[in-house]
Amino acid sequence: MCHACSVSAAPSRPSVPPFAEPVCILGLGLIGGSLLRVLADTGVRVFGYNRSAGTVEQATAAGYDASSDLDAVLTRAARTDAVVVLATPFTALPTMLDAVAATAPNVLLTDVVSVKEQVAELVATHHPAARYVGGHPMAGTSASGWEATDPALFRDAMWMVTTHDDTPADDWLTIARLARAAGSYVVPAADDAHDRAAAAISHNPHLTAAATAAVGAGESDLALRLAAGSFRDGTRVAGTAPDLQRAMLEANAVALLNTLSATIDRLTAARDALRDTGSVSVLVDAGHRARLAYERIAAAAPEPIVDVRVGEDGWAEELRRQAHLARVWM
Amino acid sequence: MCHACSVSAAPSRPSVPPFAEPVCILGLGLIGGSLLRVLADTGVRVFGYNRSAGTVEQATAAGYDASSDLDAVLTRAARTDAVVVLATPFTALPTMLDAVAATAPNVLLTDVVSVKEQVAELVATHHPAARYVGGHPMAGTSASGWEATDPALFRDAMWMVTTHDDTPADDWLTIARLARAAGSYVVPAADDAHDRAAAAISHNPHLTAAATAAVGAGESDLALRLAAGSFRDGTRVAGTAPDLQRAMLEANAVALLNTLSATIDRLTAARDALRDTGSVSVLVDAGHRARLAYERIAAAAPEPIVDVRVGEDGWAEELRRQAHLARVWM
Numbered sequence: 270m271c272h273a274c275s276v277s278a279a280p281s282r283p284s285v286p287p288f289a290e291p292v293c294i295l296g297l298g299l300i301g302g303s304l305l306r307v308l309a310d311t312g313v314r315v316f317g318y319n320r321s322a323g324t325v326e327q328a329t330a331a332g333y334d335a336s337s338d339l340d341a342v343l344t345r346a347a348r349t350d351a352v353v354v355l356a357t358p359f360t361a362l363p364t365m366l367d368a369v370a371a372t373a374p375n376v377l378l379t380d381v382v383s384v385k386e387q388v389a390e391l392v393a394t395h396h397p398a399a400r401y402v403g404g405h406p407m408a409g410t411s412a413s414g415w416e417a418t419d420p421a422l423f424r425d426a427m428w429m430v431t432t433h434d435d436t437p438a439d440d441w442l443t444i445a446r447l448a449r450a451a452g453s454y455v456v457p458a459a460d461d462a463h464d465r466a467a468a469a470i471s472h473n474p475h476l477t478a479a480a481t482a483a484v485g486a487g488e489s490d491l492a493l494r495l496a497a498g499s500f501r502d503g504t505r506v507a508g509t510a511p512d513l514q515r516a517m518l519e520a521n522a523v524a525l526l527n528t529l530s531a532t533i534d535r536l537t538a539a540r541d542a543l544r545d546t547g548s549v550s551v552l553v554d555a556g557h558r559a560r561l562a563y564e565r566i567a568a569a570a571p572e573p574i575v576d577v578r579v580g581e582d583g584w585a586e587e588l589r590r591q592a593h594l595a596r597v598w599m
Numbered sequence: 600m601c602h603a604c605s606v607s608a609a610p611s612r613p614s615v616p617p618f619a620e621p622v623c624i625l626g627l628g629l630i631g632g633s634l635l636r637v638l639a640d641t642g643v644r645v646f647g648y649n650r651s652a653g654t655v656e657q658a659t660a661a662g663y664d665a666s667s668d669l670d671a672v673l674t675r676a677a678r679t680d681a682v683v684v685l686a687t688p689f690t691a692l693p694t695m696l697d698a699v700a701a702t703a704p705n706v707l708l709t710d711v712v713s714v715k716e717q718v719a720e721l722v723a724t725h726h727p728a729a730r731y732v733g734g735h736p737m738a739g740t741s742a743s744g745w746e747a748t749d750p751a752l753f754r755d756a757m758w759m760v761t762t763h764d765d766t767p768a769d770d771w772l773t774i775a776r777l778a779r780a781a782g783s784y785v786v787p788a789a790d791d792a793h794d795r796a797a798a799a800i801s802h803n804p805h806l807t808a809a810a811t812a813a814v815g816a817g818e819s820d821l822a823l824r825l826a827a828g829s830f831r832d833g834t835r836v837a838g839t840a841p842d843l844q845r846a847m848l849e850a851n852a853v854a855l856l857n858t859l860s861a862t863i864d865r866l867t868a869a870r871d872a873l874r875d876t877g878s879v880s881v882l883v884d885a886g887h888r889a890r891l892a893y894e895r896i897a898a899a900a901p902e903p904i905v906d907v908r909v910g911e912d913g914w915a916e917e918l919r920r921q922a923h924l925a926r927v928w929m
Contacts, residue, residue: 407827427825429880462821469818470826474833476879477811477885480865481804486889488799490925491792493896495757496800497737500893502832503804507886508894515884521871528814529870533863535810540859543852549806553844556809556837559816563830564838566823596819 288313290443290449291395293342293353295365295375297324297335300381301356302418305333307451310420315353318342319415320361327415339368347373347408352447353377355380355388359516362388366395379444383467384521385431385460391447402444403431403460405467406453424452427597432457438580445598455598458589468524475514476529478507550572571597618643618780620773621681623672623706625695627654627665627753629739630711632748635663637781640750646681648672649745655909657745669698677703682777685710685718689846692718696725709734709774713788713797714851715761732774733761733790735797736783741838754782757927762787762918768910775928784901785928787918798854805844806859810838901927 277423280321292308297319305328308315319325328335335341346353353376355365362382369378379403382388385403392401408426412416428448432441443453458466482504485492506514518525539552539599574591577584624631627649635658638645646664649655658665667862668673676683683706685695692712699708706733712718716734722731738756740747758778762771775785788796812834815822836844848855869882904921907914918928 313844314780320741331659340819352869371603407825409828426827430824449630456821456824458821458825462819463825466818466822466825469822470815470830471634472885473814474742474811474829476828476866476869476882476886477807477834479882479889480862480869481693481807482889482893483865483882483885484803484861485800486892488796488858489923490896491788491923492796492799493893494786494922494925495737495759495788495793495796496893496897497756497809498739499836500800501897502835503808504831504886504890504893505832505889507883509887511880511883511887515878515880516889517884518746518879519873519877522877526870526874528818529873531817532810533866535813536806536859536863536866539806539810540856540863543849543859544856547648547849548845549848550841550845552806552809552813553837555813557841557844558838559809559812560834560837562816563812563823563826564836566820567826567831571758592824593821593822595818597824 279572288446291349292317292354292447293346293351294319294354294356295339295342295369296355296357296361297328297411297415297418298358299417299422300406301354302328302415303408303422304354304356304381304406304451305335306331306418307420307423308332312448313450314349316342316345322549324415340372343368343372346376350376352443354447355382358513359384359387359520362391363395365392366399366400366478370396370399374398375491376400377402377443379439379447381406382520383471383517385429385463388522389431389460400435400437402440402441404444404448405429405463406448406451408440408453411506413510413513420536423448426453427456428453429456429458429463431460431463432585432592433459434584435584438584441585442579457574457592457598459577459589461588464521464524464591465527466529468521470471472518472521472525473528473532475506475518476525477532478504531567566595569595574598615779615782616776620778621645621676621679622684622777623647623676624684624686625669625672625699625750626685626687626691627658628688629743629747629752630685630736631684632658632745633684633738633750633752634711634736635841636661636682636748637750639663639754641780643780644679646672648674654745665779670702673698673702673755676706680706682707684711684777688843688849689714689717692721693725694710695890696721696729700726700729701892704728706730707732707770707924709777711736712850713801713847715759715793717850719761719790730767730770732766732770734774734778735759735793736778737801738783741836743840743843746900753778756783757786758783759786759788759793761790761793762915762922764915766915768914771915772909787875787915787922787928789919792919792923794851794854795857798851798858802848802851802855803858803862805836805839805848805863806855808834812837841878856884896925899925902927 292315294317624647
């Protein structure tokens with residue numbers, strides 16, 4: 270089958286396509302809870318599960334449809350053919366996948382976890398017959414839990430949707446529309462390319478922030494008292510709950526080992542140059558160029574991917590190719 | 600002589616003492632220009648010098664008293680017995696100090712440079728008879744130049760004032776009042792303690808930000824497109840002009856070598872643990888504790904130093920001792 274994906278090269282933002290299907294969200298922390306809120310607030314039929322009765326009470330008191338009865342929630346998802354979103358921490362995924370496989374085996378499944386290859390492996394192990402299209406909204410804060418949820422969290426964020434050559438076009442379009450309904454842009458990518466990118470721009474910064482914070486605090490209380498903007502911003506993500514950081518980082522160990530080694534190599538070269546020549550120019554110049562490149566991309570209006578019809582021959586490859594040119598599907 | 604410094608333990612903010620002396624600022628970039636603006640805006644008689652005629656034109660057009668004639672500016676400073684503030688990059692200090700020694704040898708001199716031991720050495724070499732009390736406002740942005748100046752830059756910032764046992768009490772109080780007139784709190788410290796602290800919470804974060812940025816940009820354009828908050832905040836200071844970063848970092852090489860080595864050690868231990876055990880818990884936990892310690896200190900209302908009279912026996916030592924307890928002079 271064949272869908273018009275985007276035909277305009279104009280950077281103006283198109284209207285969000287309607288999302289008529291019911292949505293079931295498993296896990297109502299920062300990401301899952303924010304998704305529940307933005308979808309409900311825009312009229313989507315959405316309901317959610319959370320293990321903690323306290324979180325469910327908070328969500329229900331705020332007017333949202335939530336329950337701590339996983340079996341009942343999944344039975345409802347199966348009955349209504351809802352799109353099921355895995356939004357728990359990585360470590361809870363096997364339990365969730367077993368439950369989905371047992372109670373709602375035919376639903377379309379996606380996730381919002383920050384790694385993709387390992388999630389795909391878990392899906393293959395725990396629910397091999399799943400209709401699964403991975404996803405990852407590039408949005409978050411160092412806060413966590415229902416209190417931190419924000420329906421505007423995904424607005425204009427980049428939402429990676431797994432795009433492989435064997436991804437069913439209909440399912441892909443449904444998950445892409447879900448991301449758009451939440452207010453995000455869709456970035457098509459393969460799992461491995463996503464995981465390398467996430468290691469480089471999300472997971473590695475968690476470790477450099479942690480090291481920067483620990484070294485700063487290790488000096489003296491005077492140091493923390495004098496700390497200003499560079500320390501405040503550079504260590505912000507170190508404040509994220511440690512178990513959430515570990516679940517995210519350790520699930521992407523292979524890619525993270527590479528970026529962490531590259532970071533150590535650059536810092537070691539800078540230390541040796543500072544010691545031997547008194548100069549840190551190589552690292553400072555490289556960091557400055559990189560930051561400017563990032564600022565250019567972040568400031569540019571997202572461009573629509575052009576001349577691709579999802580479902581036609583080679584559509585997935587062409588979407589990935591254009592996303593690598595820093596275009597995004599809108 | 601003997602001055603009441605602070606007697607109240609209440610955290611309420613005292614009124615700012617008046618600053619009646621004229622002030623002469625050498626260098627009108629982000630820090631010097633912002634200082635010119637906030638002092639002038641609050642009625643202080645302040646004038647400035649900048650090498651660049653363009654900056655002087657901008658400052659003059661905005662209604663401030665600025666000139667690119669160094670000799671005329673210093674002649675005026677000598678005639679009016681102005682407090683002279685060195686606000687150029689570190690690399691321009693020898694030229695400035697030679698000029699001050701030649702034209703305004705008796706003025707009270709301070710600076711706003713981010714290292715203190717090396718500045719003190721330059722003063723001793725180029726103007727050994729100077730009345731000099733060092734300073735460092737912990738404020739800044741990644742922008743630079745007159746366009747980036749902001750009279751609110753120093754509001755509620757921590758302004759380190761060099762506090763040695765042989766610091767003349769009158770001169771110390773004058774520089775402390777200058778910092779208060781700009782809207783900052785005063786933190787007394789010795790040069791070496793300041794430089795270690797600045798390496799840990801300011802200079803080291805510049806290098807970790809640079810490495811994080813370079814590794815992120817080295818992955819792919821897809822990575823930069825997916826970059827979100829952790830990368831944006833964690834690499835912000837890498838956008839600072841490279842020559843300003845180098846001047847700042849390389850002037851604090853000894854202390855920076857120590858913090859950089861400590862950073863490399865922590866990251867290397869994390870990499871080895873991730874490779875061998877799959878866990879990053881040690882670094883993530885240490886970073887989290889450090890960030891929380893910082894947030895506690897940053898959120899606490901600054902406490903006044905108590906029961907010290909500047910000028911009495913042991914005043915400098917007692918001020919430094921209390922500042923190390925995370926109290927600040929107000």
